Every structure is written in structure tokens, then in C-alpha cells.
Amino acid sequence: MNTLNGNLHTQILFYSRTGKTRAVAEAVCEIFGGSLCEIIDAKYRKGITGYVRSLFDVWLMRPTEISPACINTHDSRLLFIGTPLWADRLPPAMRTFFSTAELNNKRVILFFTCGFYRKHSLMYKYTTHVNTMGATVIGNFFLRTRGKSKTALKNETKMVLNQYKTTWLESIINWSK
Ligand SMILES: Cc1cc2nc3c(=O)[nH]c(=O)nc-3n(C[C@H](O)[C@H](O)[C@H](O)COP(=O)(O)O)c2cc1C
Numbered sequence: 001m002n003t004l005n006g007n008l009h010t011q012i013l014f015y016s017r018t019g020k021t022r023a024v025a026e027a028v029c030e031i032f033g034g035s036l037c038e039i040i041d042a043k044y045r046k047g048i049t050g051y052v053r054s055l056f057d058v059w060l061m062r063p064t065e066i067s068p069a070c071i072n073t074h075d076s077r078l079l080f081i082g083t084p085l086w087a088d089r090l091p092p093a094m095r096t097f098f099s100t101a102e103l104n105n106k107r108v109i110l111f112f113t114c115g116f117y118r119k120h121s122l123m124y125k126y127t128t129h130v131n132t133m134g135a136t137v138i139g140n141f142f143l144r145t146r147g148k149s150k151t152a153l154k155n156e157t158k159m160v161l162n163q164y165k166t167t168w169l170e171s172i173i174n175w176s177k
Pocket of ligand 1: 012015016017018019021051055082084085087088089114115116117118146159
């Protein structure tokens with residue numbers, strides 16, 4: 001456990017259908033410490049059928065159930081929240097998460113993965129949304145995943161984190177004073 005996590009109880013929450021966002025979350029955990037918490041969609045979404053079902057679900061904004069149904073964030077002050085981008089939107093599991101999560105008074109860093117197209121407006125939309133839930137978003141980042149191995153993604157994530165780490169730490173230290 002590093003000093004940051006020792007003081008803040010960092011939690012890394014993520015949803016991942018094919019493991020790319022998971023690889024990014026694992027790299028965050030290696031750099032910042034803390035605990036990983038995977039948000040699981042109750043609907044089966046593997047393979048081509050799962051992909052097509054996912055596409056329809058996201059287009060039609062169909063709701064879904066997640067497990068754990070109630071994610072305990074009480075002991076964490078710093079949350080990393082990671083999600084893939086689906087058809088320029090959030091996957092149903094992440095919409096369920098954001099509609100039920102307890103984020104009041106948390107410091108949050110959002111991260112998104114996408115195949116090729118980084119939709120920054122979605123990141124800004126959810127930054128605003130999370131702020132209205134009583135949290136403060138202190139950072140965010142986007143990673144393109146197409147054609148990249150999980151090892152390559154982890155290495156890229158670590159480079160991004162090293163770029164922002166000092167700024168985020170300063171923001172957290174100022175908040176803790
Ligand atoms: C239903 C669906 C829709 C997607 N739509 C987009 C998209 O609009 N733009 C994009 O760049 N990538 C899109 N992707 C690709 C994923 O965002 C990308 O592969 C992501 O890194 C996958 O993360 P995961 O392995 O954690 O599930 C889509 C993937 C799925 C399953």
C-alpha cells in the first residue's frame with residue numbers, strides 16, 4: 001500500500017466486456033495501489049451475439065442489472081472509475097452504476113477506453129454528472145485500445161498516469177489540508 005492509498009483508501013471501479021478497460025484498471029492499481037472492483041453486467045455479452053445485443057441495448061438505452069448491486073464506496077475517498085465507450089455512450093452497466101452510486105464527497109478520476117474514436121464530449125458530460133452527485137472530478141483520461149495488447153495498454157496507461165500523477169496528488173493534498 002503506498003502513501004496515497006494509505007491516506008485515502010483508493011478504489012478502482014471499472015466495467016469491462018473484453019478485458020481492455022480491466023488492463024487499464026490493473027495498471028492504475030499498480031501505480032496508485034488500492035483495491036480493484038469490477039462492475040459485472042447481469043446480461044451475457046460475450047462473442048458476436050453479445051456484441052450485437054450490446055449495440056441494441058445501448059442504442060435503445062435498455063437498463064440492466066449489475067453486481068455487486070450496491071457498490072460500497074464508504075471507506076474510499078479517491079475513486080478511479082473506468083468504462084469503455086459504446087456507440088458514443090456509456091454501456092448499460094455503467095449507466096446503472098451512475099444511477100445508484102454513492103459518490104458524495106469523493107475525489108474521482110474518470111477513465112474511458114474506446115476502439116478508435118475518443119468522444120471527449122461524453123467525458124465532459126459525465127464529469128459534470130459526477131460533480132452534480134456531490135463528488136469532485138479531479139482528473140480524467142482516454143485511451144484508444146484497437147490493435148493494442150493488454151501489456152501495451154498497461155504500459156501506455158502507466159505513461160499517462162506518470163504525466164498526471166503530480167497534478168492529481170497536489171489537488172488531493174490541497175483538499176486534505
Ligand atoms: C457495443 C459496442 C459499441 C462500441 N462502440 C464504440 C464506438 O462508438 N467508438 C469506439 O471508438 N469504440 C467503440 N467500441 C469499442 C470499445 O469501446 C473498445 O474496444 C473498448 O476499449 C473495449 O473495452 P473492454 O475490453 O474493457 O470492454 C464499442 C464496443 C462495443 C462492444
